[in-house]
Amino acid sequence: xxxxxxxxxxxxxxxxxxxxxxxxxxxxxxxxxxxxxxxxxxxxxxxxxxxxxxxxxxxxxxxxxxxxxxxxxxxxxxxxxxxxxxxxxxx
Numbered sequence: 409x410x411x412x413x414x415x416x417x418x419x420x421x422x423x424x425x426x427x428x429x430x431x432x433x434x435x436x437x438x439x440x441x442x443x444x445x446x447x448x449x450x451x452x453x454x455x456x457x458x459x460x461x462x463x464x465x466x467x468x469x470x471x472x473x474x475x476x477x478x479x480x481x482x483x484x485x486x487x488x489x490x491x492x493x494x495x496x497x498x499x
Contacts, residue, residue, distance in 0.1 A: 412477040412497050413458055416446040421469030429465040436461075440492045442485065448477065450496045 415433055419426070433439060436458070438450040451458065455474045466472055479499050 410450050410452045410496075412493070413449050413451060413455060414446065414475045414477055415449060415458065415462070415472070416475075417466075417470050417472040418445060419470055426465065426470070429462065429470075432462055432465045438496065440489065442489050448493065448496075 417429075433441075433447050433449060436449040436451045436453070440448040449458070453461070455476060458474045459472075462472065462474070477493070477497060479497070481493075
């Protein structure tokens with residue numbers, strides 16, 4: 409069963425060297441990227457599998473967090489963002 413995960417990161421060094429990280433995130437399939445340094449990905453992998461796929465693309469200059477998106481969520485986003493979230497989470 410596919411789930412939506414939040415992949416978020418902070419660069420401690422120059423962000424220009426992380427194109428392979430972006431490509432790896434896009435490689436999971438369906439994704440949404442509206443907020444800087446934060447992606448939502450729809451995948452059948454779990455958080456550990458996502459991390460293992462991303463690990464080769466990060467170094468000590470990146471803090472990275474992978475979290476499954478739950479149903480308890482609020483925020484200020486454009487309608488198209490909430491539409492994407494509802495479509496892919498079923499709620």
